Amino acid sequence: MNNPTENLDRYVRQMLYPPIGEEGQRRLLAGRALVCGCGALGSVVAETLVRSGVGRVRIVDRDFLETSNLQRQVLFDEQDVAAGLPKAVAAAAKLQKINSQTQVEAVVADVDHTNVEALCEGVDVVVDGTDNFETRYLLNDVAVKRDLPWVYGGCIGAEGQTMTILPHETACLSCLMPDAPPPGTTPTCDTAGILAPIVGVVASIEAIEAIKILSGNRAQVSRSLHVIELWDNQIRGIDLSHLRGQVDCPTCGRGEFPWLEGRRGSRSAVLCGRDAVQLSRPEQSQVSLAALAEKLAGVGRVVQNDYLLRLWVDEYQITIFSDGRAIVGGTDDVAVARGLYAKYVGN
Numbered sequence: 001m002n003n004p005t006e007n008l009d010r011y012v013r014q015m016l017y018p019p020i021g022e023e024g025q026r027r028l029l030a031g032r033a034l035v036c037g038c039g040a041l042g043s044v045v046a047e048t049l050v051r052s053g054v055g056r057v058r059i060v061d062r063d064f065l066e067t068s069n070l071q072r073q074v075l076f077d078e079q080d081v082a083a084g085l086p087k088a089v090a091a092a093a094k095l096q097k098i099n100s101q102t103q104v105e106a107v108v109a110d111v112d113h114t115n116v117e118a119l120c121e122g123v124d125v126v127v128d129g130t131d132n133f134e135t136r137y138l139l140n141d142v143a144v145k146r147d148l149p150w151v152y153g154g155c156i157g158a159e160g161q162t163m164t165i166l167p168h169e170t171a172c173l174s175c176l177m178p179d180a181p182p183p184g185t186t187p188t189c190d191t192a193g194i195l196a197p198i199v200g201v202v203a204s205i206e207a208i209e210a211i212k213i214l215s216g217n218r219a220q221v222s223r224s225l226h227v228i229e230l231w232d233n234q235i236r237g238i239d240l241s242h243l244r245g246q247v248d249c250p251t252c253g254r255g256e257f258p259w260l261e262g263r264r265g266s267r268s269a270v271l272c273g274r275d276a277v278q279l280s281r282p283e284q285s286q287v288s289l290a291a292l293a294e295k296l297a298g299v300g301r302v303v304q305n306d307y308l309l310r311l312w313v314d315e316y317q318i319t320i321f322s323d324g325r326a327i328v329g330g331t332d333d334v335a336v337a338r339g340l341y342a343k344y345v346g347n
């Protein structure tokens with residue numbers, strides 16, 4: 001282990017690629033990455049980074065494994081599900097078997113404005129494996145504030161998108177989308193479904209962008225938003241270089257970080273004695289309950305009226321009000337409630 005030549009042997013094919021070389025490999029070995037969310041995208045990203053020899057990989061995820069994850073979350077197997085392990089823990093164990101030379105740190109946590117800065121501490125790049133825009137805007141705030149590169153990625157159905165943000169050099173997420181989509185308007189994996197191959201494609205692009213950054217090849221980083229639709233055979237790159245400096249971006253232009261300061265995003269409160277958690281938002285948002293009812297029809301039993309929508313799924317009862325507020329019954333765990341909201345309502 002102490003012989004540096006020996007340490008590099010396993011990366012020989014990667015070092016043969018001239019832009020990496022031994023120099024790039026040594027940089028990767030000294031590199032530190034945060035993989036935020038370890039579901040489908042995070043599995044592929046984390047595995048690729050660990051196999052490539054990124055020195056330290058921190059994985060954060062709030063969720064536990066379920067059988068329905070196995071179709072696309074390639075780090076996990078039936079034994080992990082049977083053991084009821086948190087995804088971050090199961091992932092770290094698997095990754096450490098794949099490459100014992102890398103340091104893998106598992107954090108089981110719900111990423112919010114109170115802990116996101118600590119989670120980003122001491123890393124050189126953040127890679128998106130989350131399932132919701134609230135966390136992505138939070139990551140974007142931290143990244144721009146700290147000049148920390150991050151790679152956005154998301155998938156639904158057979159479609160995916162990814163872009164890389166080099167703060168103050170390329171467009172950021174707020175340059176592209178000044179506002180997060182309102183709750184309930186975006187499809188989620190749990191309402192619209194997802195096919196495994198799109199995950200592999202988007203996550204692999206995210207991983208190579210991280211590898212470029214960590215290996216000292218920032219100039220090679222993509223300046224485009226990649227939109228890939230595998231079912232209809234469409235692959236597009238939308239050049240974003242014109243956005244930087246052209247739009248009046250609150251985040252990278254004016255240095256405002258409302259998500260990080262907790263002025264945007266959901267608030268949670270455990271409802272005493274009710275085995276329920278309330279999730280609310282400081283900002284105004286209007287949810288179309290009829291459209292949401294349609295979206296959730298295949299998920300579980302849904303009842304909807306002018307004021308609220310109620311969904312029964314597994315052992316939970318989720319009540320969503322037209323202002324986006326929700327009460328998740330069947331749990332007093334805030335992370336579980338936020339996870340269910342991201343899965344079925346989406347934001």
Ligand SMILES: [Zn+2]
Pocket residue numbers: 171172173174175176249250251252253
């Ligand atoms: Zn921006």
